[in-house]
Amino acid sequence: MAEASRNRKYRIVHYLNQFFGGVGGEEKADCKPFTIQGPQGPGRLLEKLFREENADVEIVATVVCGDSYFAENQESVLREWIPAIRGHRPDLVVAGPAFNAGRYGMACGAICSSLEPLGIPAVTAMYKENPGVDQYRKTALIVESANTVSGMEDAARKMVRLGIKRLREEKIEFPKAEGCFEQGIRRNYFHAEPAYRRAIDMLLRKIDGEPFETEYPIPFFDRVEPQPALAGMKGVTIALVTSGGIVPTGNPDHIESSSASKYGKYPLEGLTTADAGTHQSAHGGYDTTYVNADPNRVLPIDVIRDLEKEMGFKTHPWYYATVGNGTSVDNAQKFAKEIAVELIRDGVQAVILTST
Amino acid sequence: MSYARPHAGVQPVTHRWRKIPVSDLGFSSPTRLENGKLFIHIDELIGLLQSDPNIRDVRLAIARPGESVRIIPVKDVIEPRLSLIPDYPVFPGVLSAWDPDANGILSGEIVSLSGMVVTTVGSIVGFQEGLIDMSGPGARYSLFSRKHHLVLDVTVKEGMERHDHEKTLRMAGLKASDYIAGSVMKKLPSTDIRETLVNPEYPGPPAFPRRAGGNGKPRIAYLYMLQSQGLLHDTYYCGVDVKTMLPRRIVPTEVLFGAIVSGNCVSACDKNTTYHHQNNPILLELLRRHGTDWDFVGCVITNENVTLGDKQQSSTLAAELIASFSPDGVIISKEGFGNPDADLMMNCSKIEAHGIKTVLLTDEFAGQAGASQSLVDTHPKADAIVSTGNANEVIVLRPMEKVIGDDRVITELAGGSSKCRLPDGSIAIELQALIGSTNQLGFEGISSRYK
Amino acid sequence: MAKEIERAGIPVAHICSIITISQTVGANRIVPAVAIPHPLGNPRLPPAEEKEVRRNLLKKALAALQTPIEEQTVFS
Numbered sequence: 047m048a049e050a051s052r053n054r055k056y057r058i059v060h061y062l063n064q065f066f067g068g069v070g071g072e073e074k075a076d077c078k079p080f081t082i083q084g085p086q087g088p089g090r091l092l093e094k095l096f097r098e099e100n101a102d103v104e105i106v107a108t109v110v111c112g113d114s115y116f117a118e119n120q121e122s123v124l125r126e127w128i129p130a131i132r133g134h135r136p137d138l139v140v141a142g143p144a145f146n147a148g149r150y151g152m153a154c155g156a157i158c159s160s161l162e163p164l165g166i167p168a169v170t171a172m173y174k175e176n177p178g179v180d181q182y183r184k185t186a187l188i189v190e191s192a193n194t195v196s197g198m199e200d201a202a203r204k205m206v207r208l209g210i211k212r213l214r215e216e217k218i219e220f221p222k223a224e225g226c227f228e229q230g231i232r233r234n235y236f237h238a239e240p241a242y243r244r245a246i247d248m249l250l251r252k253i254d255g256e257p258f259e260t261e262y263p264i265p266f267f268d269r270v271e272p273q274p275a276l277a278g279m280k281g282v283t284i285a286l287v288t289s290g291g292i293v294p295t296g297n298p299d300h301i302e303s304s305s306a307s308k309y310g311k312y313p314l315e316g317l318t319t320a321d322a323g324t325h326q327s328a329h330g331g332y333d334t335t336y337v338n339a340d341p342n343r344v345l346p347i348d349v350i351r352d353l354e355k356e357m358g359f360k361t362h363p364w365y366y367a368t369v370g371n372g373t374s375v376d377n378a379q380k381f382a383k384e385i386a387v388e389l390i391r392d393g394v395q396a397v398i399l400t401s402t
Numbered sequence: 403m404s405y406a407r408p409h410a411g412v413q414p415v416t417h418r419w420r421k422i423p424v425s426d427l428g429f430s431s432p433t434r435l436e437n438g439k440l441f442i443h444i445d446e447l448i449g450l451l452q453s454d455p456n457i458r459d460v461r462l463a464i465a466r467p468g469e470s471v472r473i474i475p476v477k478d479v480i481e482p483r484l485s486l487i488p489d490y491p492v493f494p495g496v497l498s499a500w501d502p503d504a505n506g507i508l509s510g511e512i513v514s515l516s517g518m519v520v521t522t523v524g525s526i527v528g529f530q531e532g533l534i535d536m537s538g539p540g541a542r543y544s545l546f547s548r549k550h551h552l553v554l555d556v557t558v559k560e561g562m563e564r565h566d567h568e569k570t571l572r573m574a575g576l577k578a579s580d581y582i583a584g585s586v587m588k589k590l591p592s593t594d595i596r597e598t599l600v601n602p603e604y605p606g607p608p609a610f611p612r613r614a615g616g617n618g619k620p621r622i623a624y625l626y627m628l629q630s631q632g633l634l635h636d637t638y639y640c641g642v643d644v645k646t647m648l649p650r651r652i653v654p655t656e657v658l659f660g661a662i663v664s665g666n667c668v669s670a671c672d673k674n675t676t677y678h679h680q681n682n683p684i685l686l687e688l689l690r691r692h693g694t695d696w697d698f699v700g701c702v703i704t705n706e707n708v709t710l711g712d713k714q715q716s717s718t719l720a721a722e723l724i725a726s727f728s729p730d731g732v733i734i735s736k737e738g739f740g741n742p743d744a745d746l747m748m749n750c751s752k753i754e755a756h757g758i759k760t761v762l763l764t765d766e767f768a769g770q771a772g773a774s775q776s777l778v779d780t781h782p783k784a785d786a787i788v789s790t791g792n793a794n795e796v797i798v799l800r801p802m803e804k805v806i807g808d809d810r811v812i813t814e815l816a817g818g819s820s821k822c823r824l825p826d827g828s829i830a831i832e833l834q835a836l837i838g839s840t841n842q843l844g845f846e847g848i849s850s851r852y853k
Numbered sequence: 854m855a856k857e858i859e860r861a862g863i864p865v866a867h868i869c870s871i872i873t874i875s876q877t878v879g880a881n882r883i884v885p886a887v888a889i890p891h892p893l894g895n896p897r898l899p900p901a902e903e904k905e906v907r908r909n910l911l912k913k914a915l916a917a918l919q920t921p922i923e924e925q926t927v928f929s
Contacts, residue, residue, distance in 0.1 A: 079488040144632075176881075184773060220853055232772035232792045233831075233853040236542075241763055242683040242844030245733050245788040249761040250696075252786050253620045254593055261789040262766065264780045270856045272881040274866035277920040289854060290892065304834065330668065332708070333632030335564065336891040342907065343894030349908045353915065370854075377769065382857030389863055396918045398911070399855050399880075401869040402889045632890050708889035711872055741871045741889060779871075 055104040056213050059134050060089045061141040061157055063150045067110030075149070077112035079127055084108070088198060092140060095206040101213065107134045113149035116268050120156060128160050132274030136166060138209050143171035143191045143201040144178065151178025158186035168210035171201040179227055187218060188227050276396055285362035285394040287385060289370030289378070289401045290337065290344035291329030292320070301369055309368035309381045311388075314361060319348040329369045332402050342401055370401055415601045416509045417655040422587070424518040426757045427464045427550045433585040440518055440586065442552060447609075450581055451554070456570045459557040463806045465521075465536050470803035476837050477522040477571045477667040478547060479675040484583040485659055486511040488749035492517050492583065493576050493660040495641025502640045502661065507653045513587050514658075516595075519549045519677055520582070523807035524556040524576040532670020532837040533812070538800045545845055546677075553806045554578055572665050576674070577652055597688045601653050602698050623729035623758075624654075624684055625720055625749060629673065629737040630705040630836045637674075639703060640753035645712075649704035649720035654685045662703070665741040666824045669738045671793045671833050671840040672765050682843050684733055684763075698728040704749070706742040717748035724753055731759040736842050739767055739793070740778060747781040754783040761786040765840035766850055768792045770832065776850075791840040791848035793833045801827035820848050855880035866890060866914035875928055882917040883927045884910060 064074040066087045085093050085105035096103045109131060116123055131139060139161055141154035151170075155178035158168035162185065171189035172178050179188055189208060191201035204225040211218065219235075222228050237244065244261075251258040276282055293301055297311045317324070320341035327334040329342065342348045350361055366385050370378065389397065424440045432445040444462055450648055451460045465471045483492045487510035494500035505578055521534070534546045541547035556574050558567050628637040630645035637644045639652070640661055652661065662679040685701060692698035704720040707713060724732055732753055736746045743764070750760045766776030812822065812829055822829050833839045840848065855867040856879040867880035870889045886892030893907045919929040 058420055162926030172868065220851075222852075228852045230773065230905060231853045232766060232768040232776060232850045234791045234795050234848055234850050236847045237736060237849045238847065240683065240847050241788050241790045241842075241849065242687060245684065245761050245763050245844055245848075246687060248786050248788060249731045249733055249759065250620060252759045253622075258786060260785055260787045261851065262764070262776060262787040264782065264784055264787075265775055268700065269879050269925070270860045272922045272924070272926075273859050273862060276864065276919045278919065279915060284915075287854065287858070333635065333890045335633060336894065336896045339896070340894060343891040343896075346893045346907050346911055349893075349904065349911050352908065353911055357915070359915075368854075377774070378854050379857050382854035383861065385854075386858045386863060389858070394863060397858055397863050397865045398914050398918075399858070399865050399867045399869075400886075400892060401867065401875075402892055708870065709887070710885060713871070744871045 054335075055102045056137045057135055058103050058105045059131050059136040059139045060105050060108045061139065061142075061154065062088070062108055062110050063084060063147070063153065064110065064112040066136065067108065069110060069112070075112045075114035077110070078115055078402065079109060079111035079123060081130070082108040082110060085309065086110070088143070088202065091198065091202050092206060095202055096210070099206060099210055101210050107138070113147065113153065116153040117149045124156065124160055128157070128164070131161070132164065132166065138213055139166055139168040140205060140209060141168065141170040141191070143196060143198065143205065144176060145191055145197065146173040146176055146193050148177050151176035152181060154178060155182025155186050155188065158182065162186065169205050169209050169212065171205050172289060174227070184229050187221055187224075188226055189225050235386065280358040282359045282395050283362055283393055284359055284396045285389055286314070286345060286350065286365040287397055287399045288345050288365070288367050289399070291327045291369040292325050292337070292341050292345040292367050293328050295324055295326050297328045301328045301367070303328055303369060305345050306369040307378065308384065309366055311364050311366050313363060314347065314365050315363045317347055318351045320345055329402065343351060344402065346400070362389070362392065414603045415507050415653050415655065416598060417658060418511045418596060418598050419658060420511065420513045420590070420594045420596050421516040422513065422591060423657070424515050424550060427466070427518060427552060429462070433582065435586045435591065440515065440582070442840055447578060447581055451556070451574050451577060454570060454574065456558055456566065457556060457574065458559045460574070461555040462554060463553040465551040465553060465806060467536060469536045470538070471536040471593060472533055472802040472805050472809060473521060473536070473551060473553055474533035474805065475523055475524060476534055476670070476810050477524060477531060477568075478575050479677040479837070480520045480579045480665050481514055481516070481573050481680050481802045482518070482520060482579040482583040483512060483514040483658070483660065483680065484587040486513065490659065492580065493663060494790055496576060496660075496663055497537045497580060497640070498637065500640055502656070507656060512658050513581070513583075513590065515586070517550060519546070519551055520575055520579045521551045521553045522556060522571050523553060524558065524571050525808065531667050531811075532835050534837050535799060535802065538802070539797060540799045540836055542767050543797075543833065543836050543846065543848065546838055551583075552578070555807055562739070568634055568665060568667065576663065593692045599655050599686075599762045600692065601655055601689070602692065602700055604651070604700065605705070613670050620731060621727070622688060622696045623699050623709070623724050623727050623732045624688055624701045625724055625732055625734045625753070626682070626685075626701060626703045627734065627742065627745060627749070628662065628703055628705055629669075629742070631708050631738070634666065634668045635738065638663045638665055643693060644703070644705045645707050647705060649702050649716055649723055652701055652703055654689055654698070654701045657685055666737070670835055670837045672737065672739060672790070672842050674737050674841065674843060675838065678838065678841060678843055678845065682844055684735060684843055699729050706738060706745045713745050713748055717745060717752050720749055721752035721756060725756040725758060731761065733761055733763070733846070735763045739765060743779040745776045747779045747784060751781045751783045759786070761788065763788050763790060763842045765790040765842055765843050766792045770794050770796050772853065773852070774845070788844065789850045790842050790844065790846065791833065792850045793840045795833050796830050797833055797836070798824070798828050798830050864904050864918055866917045868910055868914055876925055879925075881922060883925065884913045884917060885927065885929050909914070916919065
């Protein structure tokens, strides 16, 4: 540990809103950000608790900003004040606690999430229903606090303990153990028991009606409202998208056979069919023999051309392809969002998506 | 020679399993076991394998635990075994015709070499074959790093069609295992470990309500899902392609005899090698404590086919078969990922609909950051899941001094990418690429949880 | 992917083999395909018949796009 040779205090910057920063209540929520030298309000409690834990820290600066001002000017505030915070050379940044104050929680979450990628550890705290939790739990460590200021000391103590670990550069493997909200991220670990034994034990409990904990809670899938139907096909532009991995022969963009990190956009112009000479499948999750022999079996160019003539619609001259094998749902979502933006820009009115 | 036919409900099939420990491998003539060291006569084995005209070249290599060795791309891993039951060979139906239902499974003895395995590698047939590291960060993820490997590096003749290529390698591995077993186990050393496994009777004693009586043991069944999606994704039961079968009951210890053979050499992390099937820990544990801690009432194997109709049919029939054993609960293990998640959920929901409790073993594909949804299909009844880890998690593997096989393919493996080679020669690759790392028969201790 | 494209404002017809997966991930207009290795084809049929199978699937997809729906619907 570098502690032995440390001959200076740890430097902390604290972020507070207008209320805890001593400016005023809701009527001052539009106050512009400014800096106070040293600790302010709850910062003094934090310093005291750090001392009780034998950590040699100093809150060198407190940044105060009105909740509404932050909410309405987030981008410019971050652009100006993240560098300002860095200018104090902090070893740790503490934001809040924000309890159930929504705008305050969002501001704390945004600040912590901006600092982490810069290598500056940050800690904040808020109540479970604060919208900042859902928004920032994956990118910031958020201690769980009570609903109101009566939980100040408890929250501050947890922030201090977590803060000390981060100052010592300890890896926080499981935030829940530190009093934080779960980040909703799956992380592997080695259990003492092999899985087959855990499965049998879990079954015996379930049979006996004893409580057990599933290792993977089934998630809830959100639904999207169906888009209105097309009034007819004449003159409509439709686009083909596929997750079956049909790419031009040679896979020029090197789309991975599994866990794809990208998608491709390829021309349909002038093609009346797909064949083994022009297209192939990059997908590793199924027997591609049949599709490589006739790629129309996943990307139906031949039939689309026939139907175009019969029904009077147009096919967008570009198709999009990725590999849907072991590709994380997040990536698939990201690709689809980007593809959708382009399709809308290009006047596409409907999509036929083919999967294996 | 008379065939003792077990009468239904009277004589449970019993197998005595003798394990001969192997602590080292070497090349020398003749093939034999001496003081725990297995010696292989190279020319004899290579000659045997090259009698297959499809094989152009075979090289043999040895890999030992702790060595700085990477074996890649792995097709299958097999444990050599010898059946001492006349007319009931190991790998029944594969190397010789055999019908599991003609005379019933016969009781008797089987011998295995423990501590060594036959591993097949060869030029890549398709994506998603995997690697085994014998030391370094990757070694802890799979039991194969603790085995002594006889590696067959097989080159097939030019222009082979992919289905034939896969079959050629599959048969080579099985033949090599048989050769070793036959050569070595004729004279059995006295130092071996033995256990006796008694199978559930079929049909078994009638179920009685556990709660009313209160002293009945829980009745447990096992549904064993097998990959059957086509080329490189196939499994064979007594030589029959599982995708052409309907769900059926098996006598649990059949797996010791290699009744289930892997033709699945993709999805390295969660495909069951032949070794995994031969040593299925769920089956073995259910057998070992059968009669003491529970009544193991039966095992059903089922497939994971590629049409919705087949999935629906298999799950309905599997659920009915399982229900016919009147279990209180069922363990369900899956193989592979993606659309087999749909089979898993159908099996789960249909069995639960019979009033039977289920626990599922499955791995996860939650993205490299672990932030994505882990399974592609779900069901509210799937409330008891054991996770065998997130296969997308990235691991950095140190460069190895020796590669057996060909590691240029590493960027093509599922879980690899064009960016995975690091400047110092390490590779950053997903667990997907490591053989057995998220095995869903539950061999390993890895799991995943919310951070 | 179907859900995200639809969320952006474009109706999607999803042709896929395992409709339970499509239902789970949230596509709205779903057309069941033939089989995983050949969703819009069937190598066991003579080419002309196979093309007819493909044509029918596409026509179903196009019909689905023209059908007003309230919730996830499978067009088989």
